[in-house]
Amino acid sequence: MDIKVAFTRVRGFVTEQPIWLAILVIGTIMSLISPDFGQFSNVINISNQAAMYGILGLGMTMVMLNGNIDLSVGNALGFAVMVCIFTIQQTGSVLLALVLTIASGLVLGFINGFFVAYVGITSFVVTLASMIGIRGFTFIICKEWSIPGTSEAFKEFGEMVVLGIPIHIIIFIFLVVLMQLILSYTRHGRESFVIGGNLEAAYNAGLNVKRHILINFMVSGLFVGICAILTAARINGATPTLGYDYQTMVIVAIVIGGTRLSGGYGSMVRTAGGALMISVLQNSLNMMGFQSYWSQLVTGVVMILVIISDRFVNKGRKRIITEDEKAA
């Protein structure tokens, strides 16, 4: 009986989130082709890559559940990393650097969220503009030079390994679980879904729509800050062009995971799956000796196929959102 229940649950999970099955299938095939693929070190390597896009993706998923988008995450990451390394270089205080990095993420998130929620500008426009502008502030700090990291303690934090697993993978897994719990079991999480599903209805039902949207943009900013600290510690330095194209890959990861851009549908586990999938694809193609641009091609094609299949798989079901086209 227990096995039956478990089986039904697993089947439900797989039909709901086929991304994990796909990862498993690709993983199995790859392990047969190349024995190196299944090695512990390579699995860590894959998770490493997934963690970076994944952490940014977790924050952006909150924004997307509202039916908004945050294009500025990539350049905001570059800025926050720069703030982190620059503060350490100037003051030598790691603690101050951590505080300022998180703060810079939150402030950028607040600016985006304020214009979207309280001024009423489309999120695409607001974050497109800040994507361009934030880059300018990064350059003001560094004057187009790279800055090396100067703190040994901070560097050691980036290289920290617990039970054979690098620290940022552990943080990533922790954040996925935490955010999924927040999403499923808190009022803010539930109401974020409602807003994405039908904004007018949410407003009429008395939800504080503006505050939720603002908070979600700040959550995205917070995750930019967290990701920035981990990135800064890992590469132990900052370059002005860091994070330029990240927003594209983050959106791709979220979409492959199955979260809808139109809002009201998605989850953190899906985003984690999407990030892992991209990383598995990149790693597999790499293992088979393809150059990195091939994995870019495959990622793009997979993304388009996911959207097409999403449309046909869900055609039979009753769709909550009919105006898919008006997403952005």
Add this chain to the structure above:
Amino acid sequence: MEKLKKFDFFAMVKRNGLVIAFIVFFLVFSLSSSTFLSERNVFNVLRQQAVVGIIACSVTALLIAGKFDLSVGSILSLSAVLVVDLHEKIAPIPAIIITLLVAALIGILNGFLVGVLKLNAFVITLGMLTTVGAIPFIYTGGHHVQILGIDEVWFGFLGRGKIGPFPSQVILFIIFAIITSIFLAKTVTGRRIYAIGGNEVTAKYSGIQDAKLIIYLYIFTALSAAVGGILLSSRVGGAQNAYGRGYEFEVLAAVILGGTSINGGSGSIIKTVLGVLLLGFVNNGLIMIGFDYWIQWIVEWGVIILAVCLDILARKGGQKVGY
């Protein structure tokens, strides 16, 4: 009487904010820098903005229909690489024709996915941006391609030549803008584009074949991106694999600055041209009066947000905005 006059002034500022901003920036820059208004500098800016402008015209038409095209950046990269490589391997005219055909194919694919299958335009074209962006690298194996002796072949004229005082690129931009503008404003098809963007369902019940129109529009944006790629590669005499990186957002910034709504149904080419020029002259002017080039990005941020805020203010009297 006094009050009425004042009211009119503010209403005018709200409605024509962009034109006024343009004039103010222009005055400030020409007073602070002696070379800003020189013929050479003005044409330099126009030439720099011509490619963005050409793509912006077609993207405006698509935005009016309520659809996005983010793939233009990658199409530009691909076209630049393709036309340069084929120019050296075959001949200039077939090279241009093949490049345009390839771009049109990508446009058809975009149009099919968005128009016929009704998939989300933003995600689809983002996927195409990623996919198509990889093709130039695969095609060249990551190498840089170039045309030897660009000044001796007529292909170089496209990006480097001048007709009278006007650079050829600028003339092409003007022609592009005029044709698109007349098309959108005066033809039946043009008005249908507004209808689709305004209300897709109503448009459909009015007998407008939206799928077909959207495919045409995607072909148009892809072709204009290809023209942009051809012009850029001709200007430089070569092409890198990621030439068009970021162009999709630069173009959208100019279009949005002009005041075309990204929700579709409204906008015009004249606004877009103004947006493109304002961005170009502000960026150039800031450098002319001695700012570092990255300051322009911050100013761009402020200008876009301000322009959209003004736009919202101007509309607030007429219609309810959002929630």
